[in-house]
Amino acid sequence: MPHDPAEFDDFPDALAADLGRLYRADVTASPAVDQAILNRARAHVAGRKRTLLLRRVAGAAAAVILITAAVIPTISRNRPPRAPVARQLIYDLNADGAVDIRDALALQRSIDAGRAGAHDMNGDGVVDKRDVDAIAMIAVRLDKGVAR
Amino acid sequence: MKTFALMLAAALLTAAAPTEQSELAAIAPSPATQSVRFATVDVRIDPKNNPLAAYQLEIVGDPQRVKLAGVEGGEHAAFRDPPYYDPAGLAQNRIILAAFNTGSDLPTKMSRVARLHVQITGDADPDFEVKLTVASTSDGSAAPGATASASLSPAPAPTTEGAVP
Numbered sequence: 081m082p083h084d085p086a087e088f089d090d091f092p093d094a095l096a097a098d099l100g101r102l103y104r105a106d107v108t109a110s111p112a113v114d115q116a117i118l119n120r121a122r123a124h125v126a127g128r129k130r131t132l133l134l135r136r137v138a139g140a141a142a143a144v145i146l147i148t149a150a151v152i153p154t155i156s157r158n159r160p161p162r163a164p165v166a167r168q169l170i171y172d173l174n175a176d177g178a179v180d181i182r183d184a185l186a187l188q189r190s191i192d193a194g195r196a197g198a199h200d201m202n203g204d205g206v207v208d209k210r211d212v213d214a215i216a217m218i219a220v221r222l223d224k225g226v227a228r
Numbered sequence: 229m230k231t232f233a234l235m236l237a238a239a240l241l242t243a244a245a246p247t248e249q250s251e252l253a254a255i256a257p258s259p260a261t262q263s264v265r266f267a268t269v270d271v272r273i274d275p276k277n278n279p280l281a282a283y284q285l286e287i288v289g290d291p292q293r294v295k296l297a298g299v300e301g302g303e304h305a306a307f308r309d310p311p312y313y314d315p316a317g318l319a320q321n322r323i324i325l326a327a328f329n330t331g332s333d334l335p336t337k338m339s340r341v342a343r344l345h346v347q348i349t350g351d352a353d354p355d356f357e358v359k360l361t362v363a364s365t366s367d368g369s370a371a372p373g374a375t376a377s378a379s380l381s382p383a384p385a386p387t388t389e390g391a392v393p
Binding site for chain 1 (some may be wrong): 251281282283284310313314316317322323324325326327328330361362366368389
């Protein structure tokens with residue numbers, strides 16, 4: 081319980097001096113203890129700073145994720161599909177912009193002439209009638225829209 | 229407000245539906261009462277004196293009346309095998325056919341290149357829309373002026389065998 085120094089004003093000076101000597105405690109801390117206390121205080125402050133930094137990084141990451149989640153679907157919707165176009169280019173042997181039976185005819189003629197090249201359409205390691213069939217089946221597919 | 233409008237529209241539609249249905253039933257026979265038959269459709273190409281080495285065409289029939297049931301090859305030796313087609317086209321009214329031949333015996337005059345088997349609903353003969361997208365010679369160049377058509381095969385002549393004289 082704290083004492084109000086003024087409450088001893090009424091005491092005689094000699095008594096007050098005696099009481100002061102009786103209850104006064106000279107506390108001296110070694111430099112090592114001082115340093116230890118200082119280190120603990122610094123560690124505590126550093127820990128709070130680290131927590132604050134982690135919170136800020138987590139907040140920024142959450143913001144980036146939210147923005148990405150909102151923006152990517154929009155970009156995907158507006159961008160034409162890339163894979164089908166790439167596949168179309170592979171099958172478009174005569175490079176006229178459309179995959180049709182003429183591409184199958186061209187590959188069959190190349191096979192017959194012994195210069196099929198690298199047109200392994202089905203990826204089975206050989207260029208043969210099955211690759212011709214693969215192109216022809218692409219040409220007659222109904223889900224590609226109206227045939228050109 | 230939107231919910232109320234939707235409920236009102238649903239109520240109006242429900243109230244109107246029986247009348248509309250009964251009117252339709254009065255003017256058109258239901259599918260159950262319409263006749264269903266099977267027929268064949270000849271698909272012909274006239275390459276206009278050019279040797280036809282490859283063709284690709286699209287055939288579309290009335291979706292209410294025509295369903296494809298099968299595909300077979302043509303009459304000329306070069307296209308006797310069934311053409312390429314998407315099996316998903318069976319039981320639909322639209323199909324893309326394509327075939328090629330690298331041989332030297334190729335049709336130069338009009339010939340049947342394929343035959344379709346179709347299921348027809350109703351008594352009248354349906355029309356077929358044909359779009360010829362490829363008609364080419366052996367080197368892949370277009371056969372100028374080539375045309376294509378599709379029509380119901382002529383009914384086979386009635387046989388007299390076993391008929392009462």
